Amino acid sequence: MNKVLLGVVSVLMVTLVVGLGACSQAAGGDLLQSEEPRETAPEVSASDGATLVEGNSAFAFDLYQELRGAEGNLFYSPYSISLALAMTYGGARGETEEQMADALRFSLPQNQLHPAFNALALELDSRGEGAEGRDGEGFRLNIVNAIWGQRDYEFLAEFLDLLAVNYGAGLRVLDFIGATEESRVTINDWVSDQTEGRIKDLIPAGAINSLTRLVLTNAIYFNAAWEYPFEEDMTEDGAFYLLDGGEVTVPMMRQTESFGYAEGDGYQAVELPYDGGELSMVILLPASGRFETFEATLDAAQVDGIIGSLEHRQVDLTMPKFEFDSSFSLKDTLSALGMPIALSEMADFSGMAGNQELFISDVVHKAFVSVDEEGTEAAAATAVIVGATAMPPSEAVEVTIDRPFIFLIRDIETGAILFVGRTLNPSA
Known part of the structure; x- marks a missing residue:
């Protein structure tokens, strides 16, 4: 039987403008979980759900028009990118928030947008019951989120609660200052595990540095038979x-x-x-x-x-x-779509930490697709x-x-x- 196997990961890195004192603690990925549980039955109207999907679709092809100038095959997950950026948008304020909403086609206010993303993710999570996937392991559409924060850096409880309630994401503590490379490897290993080994070395060497304070990741793995x-x-x-x-x-x-x-x-x-x-x-x-x-x-x-x-x-x-992969930085692309402030030192992500020290340093995306005749x-x-x-x-x-x-x-x-x-x- 033919199979289609897709693995997609989107990573967003938010970096401090001013470095802090060095730290020597190891990068282990200890979980700092908000006390708020994920909302498993969000109250979202049908119109809000439709508005979210309509905006996400518009962004998907806005992005296509920006990316199509590259040579060769192209593959990406607009849903993964929207989801990772929505988590970041939760901490945006002022003109940063306005530009991100326009560029990402987020027309719902924040208090409706995040529950709508949660409802859509829960709906997608219910797909494939009893259906087949590759190698007899069953249909898989796995969508997971994780947040990686600098050890001892104080993020607002309200921001962590928003991510826990709507995205099921806890803060995993790393030491970007004193254990930069170990932190990168930890995140890449998580990505590889979540995509059954299809996406490796997502974050390249040098992309994380001692100024990195937060990395938000979204991984999607899809495996299904025709x-x-x-x-x-x-x-x-x-x-x-x-x-x-x-x-x-x-x-x-x-x-x-x-x-x-x-x-x-x-x-x-x-x-x-x-x-x-x-x-x-x-x-x-x-x-x-x-x-x-x-x-x-x-x-x-x-x-x-x-x-x-x-x-x-x-x-x-x-x-x-066919089988191929794509990988690219979306920093310039997102800036061209209308959110340059978020990617500059003028950014206002005070909803994350109560200060204006944070900005998006890069958005890295990598995707893999395979359509062939193997499977069960x-x-x-x-x-x-x-x-x-x-x-x-x-x-x-x-x-x-x-x-x-x-x-x-x-x-x-x-x-x-x-x-x-x-x-x-x-x-x-």
């Missing part, structure tokens, strides 16, 4: 045509099944559900010679319209196997292969993904976009 598996013996090598006119030979998977399908001026779209039917991959395939034009105008409204127009059709689908059988896959909406094979529409495409992973019920990617060369 609801309709491809047959391995149907996979054959085929041509994939690159933007520069060249081509590469890659393994192409094939099947004919009933999928959500839409087409419009210059594109085709197909939706592939995962086992359990709660999450899906949506593939956007621009027409030959139209990729750059399609990509340049892509935004949340267009994606929402395409998803809304999907209708079940019998689809003769051909698509490549999903018991539900065979049971749902035959559907009442299936059309006769003679009416199948052909979708051949043999050129650059854009894809996203979404939660069907809430509409939350968890991952966004671009495959220019599946062999890279």
Whole structure:
């Protein structure tokens, strides 16, 4: 059975402008937990939940437009980035808060935004019951948060309570001053553990220094089987045509099944559900010679319209196997999106520690995606292969993904976009 395996981590580092006295205590990651438990049944209206998802989706494609200028394949988790920055936003005040809200598309006030993030995370945590994942271990969509603070630095109880209640995150104490490298390794090891070893060495050497006071991390690990598996013996090598006119030979998977399908001026779209039917991959395939034009105008409204127009059709689908990772610093990108003050010494994060010494020194993101034919059988896959909406094979529409495409992973019920990617060369 085919599998899709994704690991994503976002890390945010908030650093003091003025260094403190040196400290020699070891970095061990001792947990300083707020006495407030996580709210497991937040009172969030349907409109607040929808507003959060709509804003997060807008940010996802604002970010895409900033990142698409980079060469090669691209993959990131806008949800992971939004979540890590939302935790930081909880301590922002004044113009810093205003700029972050505008750039991140946070339209809810703070007292409604954080419970809405909590409600969405709890909803996503309920996904996949009884569904299959890789190696027979079951479907996994694991979303975890952690806060790493400088030993003896005094953070406000109100800030720690907000993070504990809404994000389930306790403060793990490290010594960035006296044990900088050990602190970096501790955080990277945590990241690796949370992503089953798929994301290693997230924070590069030198990114943490003696001025670092707080690192907020969010890790997402996703592992799921297709609801309709491809047959391995149907996979054959085929041509994939690159933007520069060249081509590469890659393994192409094939099947004919009933999928959500839409087409419009210059594109085709197909939706592939995962086992359990709660999450899906949506593939956007621009027409030959139209990729750059399609990509340049892509935004949340267009994606929402395409998803809304999907209708079940019998689809003769051909698509490549692919695997790649992306890593980048988002500091300049976020500044360009409209929050430069938060990333400068003029920042006001007085909601964290009662002073204005803190600013964001960097936002580091790394993501991994693999789509291939390894994995275990999903018991539900065979049971749902035959559907009442299936059309006769003679009416199948052909979708051949043999050129650059854009894809996203979404939660069907809430509409939350968890991952966004671009495959220019599946062999890279």
